[in-house]
Amino acid sequence: xxxxxxxxKIQKPKSDHGLFVGxxxxxxxxxxxxxxxxxxxxxxxxxTVAAGGPATNAAVTFNYLGNQATVLGxxxxxxxxxxxxxxxxxxxxxxxxxxxxxxxxPPVSSIIVTQATGERAVVSxxxxxxxxxSASIPADILQNVNIILIDGHQMAVSYxxxxxxxxxxxxxxxxxxxWKPGFEQILPFVDYAIxxxxxxxxxxxxxxxxxxxxxxxxxxxxxxxHGQKPIEYLSxxxxxxxxxxxxxxxDTLGAGDIFHGAFCDYILRESFIDALALAANxxxxxxxxxxxRRWMDLK
Numbered sequence: 001x002x003x004x005x006x007x008x009k010i011q012k013p014k015s016d017h018g019l020f021v022g023x024x025x026x027x028x029x030x031x032x033x034x035x036x037x038x039x040x041x042x043x044x045x046x047x048t049v050a051a052g053g054p055a056t057n058a059a060v061t062f063n064y065l066g067n068q069a070t071v072l073g074x075x076x077x078x079x080x081x082x083x084x085x086x087x088x089x090x091x092x093x094x095x096x097x098x099x100x101x102x103x104x105x106p107p108v109s110s111i112i113v114t115q116a117t118g119e120r121a122v123v124s125x126x127x128x129x130x131x132x133x134s135a136s137i138p139a140d141i142l143q144n145v146n147i148i149l150i151d152g153h154q155m156a157v158s159y160x161x162x163x164x165x166x167x168x169x170x171x172x173x174x175x176x177x178x179w180k181p182g183f184e185q186i187l188p189f190v191d192y193a194i195x196x197x198x199x200x201x202x203x204x205x206x207x208x209x210x211x212x213x214x215x216x217x218x219x220x221x222x223x224x225x226h227g228q229k230p231i232e233y234l235s236x237x238x239x240x241x242x243x244x245x246x247x248x249x250x251d252t253l254g255a256g257d258i259f260h261g262a263f264c265d266y267i268l269r270e271s272f273i274d275a276l277a278l279a280a281n282x283x284x285x286x287x288x289x290x291x292x293r294r295w296m297d298l299k
């Protein structure tokens with residue numbers, strides 16, 4: 001997709017509202033020749049700081065594509081959260097804080113991107129220490145929401161949200177980056193399962209196993225991404241693949257998150273297969289730039 005075509009997809013009235021449930025982190029991202037070895041110190045050639053987490057990066061993308069996004073996660077009042085709040089305010093993403101009074105430091109991810117290949121190494125703490133209860137869900141959080149994405153990092157909250165969404169006929173998308181205990185409770189309420197090749201539910205060892213497992217929950221639309229390789233899908237009993245653009249990647253960090261955010265935008269207007277293809281174009285475009293934001297900033 002050319003830049004002109006991409007812009008034509010972006011420039012539309014803000015009409016759709018998405019709720020993105022899950023992890024909120026502070027990402028410290030470095031560009032270097034390679035990740036350090038034991039006892040080695042390296043000097044980065046570039047760095048950037050941004051809010052991160054699968055649901056958070058997806059929300060930023062969804063908003064950038066002409067929508068209104070809200071992140072539902074734990075942020076709190078620690079001084080470091082000002083960096084998170086500032087970044088999301090810059091991209092006009094709203095925050096619904098599940099634990100606004102907590103003074104614990106937010107999860108921090110340190111990421112090193114290898115300059116020659118765009119591959120990344122990540123050290124992080126996920127939301128294990130910042131799990132919120134369903135009682136923390138703000139009232140009327142689903143008012144005027146058109147689509148919901150769940151990344152599995154706030155499982156109790158996500159379970160309650162998914163149940164309510166089903167009753168309200170709001171489509172639910174899961175970002176299946178990796179299997180997390182508790183997903184099995186949410187899957188019966190899911191409309192779109194978009195998983196990575198690293199998503200292996202219990203007793204699943206192959207892609208076929210994963211499709212069979214998810215199909216057992218009567219999820220109508222399932223896709224498994226494979227990086228630069230074609231996306232496999234199962235949609236209403238029909239199987240197939242969707243090719244992804246072949247590019248010279250500068251940075252693959254957050255590409256899956258960006259893919260999910262773009263998918264949430266396109267699935268509100270396009271067919272499942274077209275939404276996958278269009279989201280793949282956005283994700284590939286993001287990989288041409290360092291960090292998770294510059295692909296938007298440099299348009």
